[in-house]
Amino acid sequence: MTDRARRSLSTLIAAFVLALGFSGGVKAQQPQVTVEREAYTGPAIVVRDLPEPPRFASAADIEAALTVFDWVTPPSGDPPEIAAQIGITRGEAELVCQVSDEGTLSACSTVSENPGGVGFAAEAERAAGTARVGEMAYGRRVRFRLIFQPQVALQPQVSSSF
Missing domain, CATH: 3.30.2420.10 (TonB)
Structure with a gap:
C-alpha cells in the first residue's frame, strides 16, 4: 500500500470513528485532510469570443x-x-x-x-x-x-x- 493510500485510509477511518462517536475513552483528534491537486496536462483550450448571456423570457x-x-x-x-x-x-x-x-x-x-x-x-x-x-x-x-x-x-x- 502506498503512503498516500495509507494516509487516505487512516483519514477515512478516523472520520468514521468521529462520525459514529466511538472514541473508546480516548479523546479523538480531528483528522487533518490534505487535498492534492494534479496539474492539468491536456491540450491547451483556447476560448475566444464567448457568447453573450441569453435574454431570458418572462x-x-x-x-x-x-x-x-x-x-x-x-x-x-x-x-x-x-x-x-x-x-x-x-x-x-x-x-x-x-x-x-x-x-x-x-x-x-x-x-x-x-x-x-x-x-x-x-x-x-x-x-x-x-x-x-x-x-x-x-x-x-x-x-x-x-x-x-x-x-x-x-x-x-x-x-x-x-
Missing part, C-alpha cells in the same frame, strides 16, 4: 406562447463552435419568439439552455431567424425547443415536448 411570455403550431420552414443551424472546441457534442435551447404577419420569427428570448454558457441559446436564436411558421401563429408568440446534435439535422420540438 413568465408571462412563456405562459402566453403557443406551443402547438406548424412549421412552414423549420429552423436550421449548427451547434456553437465553442461547444465543439471543448468537447460538447449535444445541446438544446428553448425559446419564445414573436411571429410576424409573414410567419418569420423575431424578438426571441430564452426559456432554457442546456448546457448553459456555451452558446446554444445564441445559436438557437440565429436558427430561428431561418424559420417560418404557419398562419395560425401570425402575430402571436410561440414557444419551441431546438436540439443540436452532430451529424443530425436541427430538431425543433413543439407541443407535448414541454
Whole structure:
C-alpha cells in the first residue's frame, strides 16, 4: 500500500470513528485532510469570443406562447463552435419568439439552455431567424425547443415536448 493510500485510509477511518462517536475513552483528534491537486496536462483550450448571456423570457411570455403550431420552414443551424472546441457534442435551447404577419420569427428570448454558457441559446436564436411558421401563429408568440446534435439535422420540438 502506498503512503498516500495509507494516509487516505487512516483519514477515512478516523472520520468514521468521529462520525459514529466511538472514541473508546480516548479523546479523538480531528483528522487533518490534505487535498492534492494534479496539474492539468491536456491540450491547451483556447476560448475566444464567448457568447453573450441569453435574454431570458418572462413568465408571462412563456405562459402566453403557443406551443402547438406548424412549421412552414423549420429552423436550421449548427451547434456553437465553442461547444465543439471543448468537447460538447449535444445541446438544446428553448425559446419564445414573436411571429410576424409573414410567419418569420423575431424578438426571441430564452426559456432554457442546456448546457448553459456555451452558446446554444445564441445559436438557437440565429436558427430561428431561418424559420417560418404557419398562419395560425401570425402575430402571436410561440414557444419551441431546438436540439443540436452532430451529424443530425436541427430538431425543433413543439407541443407535448414541454
